[in-house]
Amino acid sequence: MVQEMRITLRNVGNINPCEVNDYVMAGGYKALEKARSLDRAELIAEVERSGRLRGRGGAGFNTGLKWRSAFEAEADQKYVICNADEGEPGTYKDRIILENDPHSIIEGMLICAYTIGATEAYIYCRGEYRKAISILKNAIKQAEEKGLTGEVHMHVVSGAGSYVCGEETALIQSLEGKRGEPRLKPPFPTIEGFRAKPTVVNNVETLATIPSIVEKGADWFKNTGKPGYPGTKIFSLSGDVKNKTYMEVPTDTTLRDIIYELGGGIPNGRKLKAVQVGGSSCGFLTGDMLDTSIDFDSMAEMGAALGSGSVLVIDDSHNMVDILVSIMEFFAHESCGKCVPCREGTRRMADLIGKIAKGEGTEQDLELVSKLAGYMKTSCFCMLGQSATTAISSALNLFEEDFQAKLIRGEA
Amino acid sequence: MLNVSITIDGKKISAPQNSTILDAAALAGIKIPTLCYMKDSNVKSNCRVCLVEVKGSRTFQPSCSTKVSEGMEIQTDTPEVRDVRKMSLELILSNHSWDCHHCLRIGNYELEELNEELCSFCFFCDCVKDGDCELQTLAKEYNVNKLPYAWAGEPYPLDQSTGAVVRNPNKCIKCRRCIETCTDVQTVNALSVVKRGNKLQVVPTLGKSLADSPCVRCGKCIESCPTGAIFAKEQFDEMLCTIRLQFNKKTIVNISSKIRTEIARLLEVDEASLDFKQIAAAFRKIGIDYVTTDEYAADRAMEDATKKLSDKLNGRSNGPVIISNSPSAIKFFNNEFTDLTDSLVTYPSNEQQFGQIAKSEWARENKIDPANVCTITLSENCSYKAEALLPEMSTDGYPNVDFVLTPREIARMFNKTAVDITKLEPCEFDSLGADKVARVDSLRSLLDNDAVQTDGVIAEMELLVNGERVKAAVAQNLGVVRRLLELVREGKSPYEIIRI
Numbered sequence: 026m027v028q029e030m031r032i033t034l035r036n037v038g039n040i041n042p043c044e045v046n047d048y049v050m051a052g053g054y055k056a057l058e059k060a061r062s063l064d065r066a067e068l069i070a071e072v073e074r075s076g077r078l079r080g081r082g083g084a085g086f087n088t089g090l091k092w093r094s095a096f097e098a099e100a101d102q103k104y105v106i107c108n109a110d111e112g113e114p115g116t117y118k119d120r121i122i123l124e125n126d127p128h129s130i131i132e133g134m135l136i137c138a139y140t141i142g143a144t145e146a147y148i149y150c151r152g153e154y155r156k157a158i159s160i161l162k163n164a165i166k167q168a169e170e171k172g173l174t175g176e177v178h179m180h181v182v183s184g185a186g187s188y189v190c191g192e193e194t195a196l197i198q199s200l201e202g203k204r205g206e207p208r209l210k211p212p213f214p215t216i217e218g219f220r221a222k223p224t225v226v227n228n229v230e231t232l233a234t235i236p237s238i239v240e241k242g243a244d245w246f247k248n249t250g251k252p253g254y255p256g257t258k259i260f261s262l263s264g265d266v267k268n269k270t271y272m273e274v275p276t277d278t279t280l281r282d283i284i285y286e287l288g289g290g291i292p293n294g295r296k297l298k299a300v301q302v303g304g305s306s307c308g309f310l311t312g313d314m315l316d317t318s319i320d321f322d323s324m325a326e327m328g329a330a331l332g333s334g335s336v337l338v339i340d341d342s343h344n345m346v347d348i349l350v351s352i353m354e355f356f357a358h359e360s361c362g363k364c365v366p367c368r369e370g371t372r373r374m375a376d377l378i379g380k381i382a383k384g385e386g387t388e389q390d391l392e393l394v395s396k397l398a399g400y401m402k403t404s405c406f407c408m409l410g411q412s413a414t415t416a417i418s419s420a421l422n423l424f425e426e427d428f429q430a431k432l433i434r435g436e437a
Numbered sequence: 438m439l440n441v442s443i444t445i446d447g448k449k450i451s452a453p454q455n456s457t458i459l460d461a462a463a464l465a466g467i468k469i470p471t472l473c474y475m476k477d478s479n480v481k482s483n484c485r486v487c488l489v490e491v492k493g494s495r496t497f498q499p500s501c502s503t504k505v506s507e508g509m510e511i512q513t514d515t516p517e518v519r520d521v522r523k524m525s526l527e528l529i530l531s532n533h534s535w536d537c538h539h540c541l542r543i544g545n546y547e548l549e550e551l552n553e554e555l556c557s558f559c560f561f562c563d564c565v566k567d568g569d570c571e572l573q574t575l576a577k578e579y580n581v582n583k584l585p586y587a588w589a590g591e592p593y594p595l596d597q598s599t600g601a602v603v604r605n606p607n608k609c610i611k612c613r614r615c616i617e618t619c620t621d622v623q624t625v626n627a628l629s630v631v632k633r634g635n636k637l638q639v640v641p642t643l644g645k646s647l648a649d650s651p652c653v654r655c656g657k658c659i660e661s662c663p664t665g666a667i668f669a670k671e672q673f674d675e676m677l678c679t680i681r682l683q684f685n686k687k688t689i690v691n692i693s694s695k696i697r698t699e700i701a702r703l704l705e706v707d708e709a710s711l712d713f714k715q716i717a718a719a720f721r722k723i724g725i726d727y728v729t730t731d732e733y734a735a736d737r738a739m740e741d742a743t744k745k746l747s748d749k750l751n752g753r754s755n756g757p758v759i760i761s762n763s764p765s766a767i768k769f770f771n772n773e774f775t776d777l778t779d780s781l782v783t784y785p786s787n788e789q790q791f792g793q794i795a796k797s798e799w800a801r802e803n804k805i806d807p808a809n810v811c812t813i814t815l816s817e818n819c820s821y822k823a824e825a826l827l828p829e830m831s832t833d834g835y836p837n838v839d840f841v842l843t844p845r846e847i848a849r850m851f852n853k854t855a856v857d858i859t860k861l862e863p864c865e866f867d868s869l870g871a872d873k874v875a876r877v878d879s880l881r882s883l884l885d886n887d888a889v890q891t892d893g894v895i896a897e898m899e900l901l902v903n904g905e906r907v908k909a910a911v912a913q914n915l916g917v918v919r920r921l922l923e924l925v926r927e928g929k930s931p932y933e934i935i936r937i
Contacts, residue, residue, distance in 0.1 A: 403495075404497055
């Protein structure tokens with residue numbers, strides 16, 4: 026029997042999130058104390074040595090490297106930003122941490138701030154997470170009162186409701202009060218980020234994992250899960266699965282275990298048709314691909330992605346084109362409108378898929394869908410547009426018969 | 438500066454380390470198409486037309502923003518690259534008015550099937566930028582003739598509220614060049630982006646009409662727009678009606694020699710071979726009664742300015758004198774620097790001065806009722822169109838200037854009225870009364886735009902006014918005007934005269 030392993034979610038359900046003392050009693054803020062007694066370079070080495078803690082937001086970038094880059098950049102002011110703009114459809118792992126264990130995030134941010142030498146820290150929280158925002162504000166106040174924040178000023182900022190603001194440069198733009206649109210990279214945020222100063226932007230889950238690594242040491246962390254992507258990962262299950270819930274498992278767990286063991290399998294005696302791991306911007310997997318572990322690289326090898334760790338289970342009662350309709354409408358709605366391929370492409374794609382789903386599409390429409398998907402992948406400004414059509418390409422690859430079934434057959 | 442060696446289209450070249458692929462390619466004589474790119478402004482990389490292939494890169498890279506690096510291998514013109522550029526153009530055009538690439542009149546939507554000779558007689562397809570549009574040029578180059586997508590239509594109304602700067606949002610390609618110009622160069626901040634995805638729009642501040650925004654009608658956005666989404670209001674149809682149908686009207690046009698270059702460019706004729714007097718002949722050909730040059734009016738305006746300036750300097754208590762005859766600079770001043778109003782001296786623009794002379798002295802001398810004088814001036818700057826509409830710009834109840842035409846309108850008018858300017862015999866100008874005043878030259882260096890080339894910086898000079906040496910500064914773009922006026926406001930201006 027597969028078991029959950031709660032490192033990041035260690036306190037969820039066990040403490041009162043509105044009481045800092047609960048967190049301290051549970052061993053909280055010890056890591057911060059330990060970190061502050063260490064040399065900064067040593068601390069970064071420790072995070073790096075953790076066998077590459079990789080960002081849990083979706084891109085899987087090495088956290089140690091990010092910190093080192095910001096640490097080595099010279100500036101009079103540096104910033105730490107927690108990316109809590111959780112917007113990927115079907116993903117709710119960050120909300121669980123934000124609402125149940127805010128101090129683990131704050132502790133992670135304070136460790137990061139100490140490490141890179143930042144005195145300003147921001148939590149950019151999804152605007153819809155009102156409960157989380159008030160919990161965070163309360164937690165920051167309590168941490169300040171207990172003198173835990175030291176010289177670091179912490180702020181909570183509400184997002185304004187745009188998916189693209191989860192992209193770190195767009196998040197920074199939004200935080201600066203500008204339009205939420207991605208910036209040109211380079212310069213990367215660790216060199217020129219918020220207010221053109223070195224900035225580390227980390228995901229909620231990444232930051233909440235930091236205290237455990239600092240406290241228990243890199244070796245402990247390295248030995249959990251898959252070596253290339255060690256540690257645990259939180260998954261949020263949704264769709265045609267019995268237990269629509271979140272779970273934290275070591276990264277060497279297989280997808281089959283997540284869906285059938287922890288998730289309880291498919292309800293109503295249906296069979297599994299496809300799984301979309303990582304959110305709307307990721308590809309699909311079929312039933313015969315479930316025995317791979319869910320770490321970042323194994324998923325990438327399968328042509329899918331781990332992404333944010335959402336698991337959307339689709340049973341065999343669906344035609345994939347119908348699933349794609351809502352995915353494409355989502356991207357057409359969330360495109361910021363900056364670049365041509367995404368601004369016009371997402372809309373056209375949503376129209377074309379909608380047309381096919383209604384049974385009005387032709388062979389030419391399908392060709393255009395395929396061409397447009399390839400074009401957007403290589404031509405859009407940021408990852409939103411580049412990955413908006415991943416699901417379509419993947420569905421075309423794996424379930425072409427679903428598209429064909431919807432097309433109008435031309436008279437011979 | 439250090440150089441790096443790169444390969445562009447198989448050609449090994451050495452390029453400065455910090456240059457973009459676009460600039461490096463230009464050094465190698467390779468032209469990469471651009472659309473949202475505008476020299477000397479922030480790089481936006483929105484349009485994706487300048488995408489190129491960089492070896493080892495997962496995606497195509499925008500050449501306007503990607504810096505070269507040692508050993509980089511770049512392909513600028515592969516079939517794949519051309520294909521993605523074409524797809525971007527198709528997407529843009531399927532959300533753009535049709536009047537340039539899609540002839541409804543003959544039910545034909547393939548560019549190559551359009552007959553150029555037939556087109557030149559057709560008045561249906563009528564984009565103001567026809568023939569001078571960056572999008573149209575690219576669409577032709579990339580053979581965009583059939584759009585694979587359903588046309589998005591023309592959902593937005595025209596904004597003609599200013600009477601000078603007109604916006605057609607249906608032709609906007611959201612490149613944001615106008616916003617850069619309005620915000621960064623002119624610091625007027627009249628334009629911004631609202632909404633997102635394909636509902637994104639460039640609109641005057643807070644979605645109001647241009648007239649209700651801080652717009653000062655400087656027309657710089659028109660210069661920066663690659664398509665026909667922002668243009669100077671066209672008046673030539675109305676003017677031709679006046680010439681041809683109102684027989685009691687005497688029409689008089691005032692031409693400045695400055696517009697010769699632009700007219701030659703728009704008419705695609707060699708500038709050197711275009712005689713200024715041929716332009717006069719062209720105006721006579723379309724039926725204008727009198728054609729004059731702008732020197733006399735300019736001298737009169739300068740005489741007025743000199744007198745006002747000298748009076749103001751004599752009577753002033755402290756602070757510099759700000760002098761202007763530019764309608765957009767005066768509007769900008771009135772929008773943002775009303776606390777300095779006491780220092781402002783205004784004098785007539787050449788356009789207004791001409792109109793005023795024509796409807797008073799000139800009309801009397803030629804025994805024409807001022808009610809029957811129709812005045813026309815030519816100017817590259819569309820702010821004079823807005824100025825002509827102001828109620829205070831009139832003499833004895835008649836507006837000083839009836840029509841202000843831009844070079845683009847003139848070129849379009851000549852084309853539509855079949856005036857072949859190269860074949861016309863040059864003809865002499867009429868006199869507005871030039872032999873009567875002595876020219877006032879003492880402040881020419883300050884007041885004549887030709888004498889002052891400011892080009893975005895503060896032009897400083899020393900002048901002799903009332904026997905005193907004074908320090909003066911001239912600014913032509915409004916960003917510089919703002920800097921100068923803020924100095925005045927803070928009491929830190931080193932200048933005694935500022936012309937804006």
